[in-house]
Amino acid sequence: MNPTIFFKALADETRLRCLLLITHSDELCVCELMAALEEAQPKVSRHLAQLRKSGLLVDRRQGQWVYYRLHPDLPSWANTTLQETLEAQISWLEQNLTQLERMKNRPDRLTACN
Amino acid sequence: MNPTIFFKALADETRLRCLLLITHSDELCVCELMAALEEAQPKVSRHLAQLRKSGLLVDRRQGQWVYYRLHPDLPSWANTTLQETLEAQISWLEQNLTQLERMKNRPDRLTACN
């Protein structure tokens, strides 16, 4: 993992929030991220694709949903950076996590989304 | 320290190399960084000014020279990121450090530079 590519990936607020949410939650699908971030679908999808192409994320399709998690082979300095940043920015992310939980607890949902 | 501003600062190769060299050497002046990076003066100066304005560096003028070091109040997650990245990228920086030592050992120099 090239450090410049890595930090470029974290240099956009939407991408950083995606990464921290995924670091926190292990695995999230696009619609969960949309709900957490309150951002439009093409925007989230575009940034996730960019993170995948840069080697920070991997995706897994399950039915209609695509789940993203951190690339399993990230070097330790990259994992440490994400972990430290997450811990320091929990309050920064709390609103997003609340949105995510609210969506997950909706009585009318069958799976993670809809 | 806003994480997006911080990572934007690290997202450019010249700035990242400046930061890692300074993290390694504690304090460096502009001409030392120029020699280490083999980059033109306005380019180095411009990026250093940006890092200062973003709150990552502080400067100290001593005679004709301006020395830059890490801002003393950086949060720990930021320091950890720089330290971890430096340790992982020492080989990446070795060429620059060699250039720096070569300059410092020139018999015709009176001070750090010229």
Add this chain to the structure above:
DNA sequence: ATTAAATATTTGTTAAATCGAATATGCGAT
């Protein structure tokens, strides 16, 4: 007061990143 060295800033240009809107694709259910 002049000169030279170190550093900073301005200017104009070019390249890169981001975005919203629209459209396309993939999958499951009927």
Add this chain to the structure above:
DNA sequence: ATCGCATATTCGATTTAACAAATATTTAAT
């Protein structure tokens, strides 16, 4: 086959970032 939902991609426009070249500023030395 077709409909609806989740996701991806394209397009055009706008903004932002980086650069080289030229010029300005600051300081020390004479």
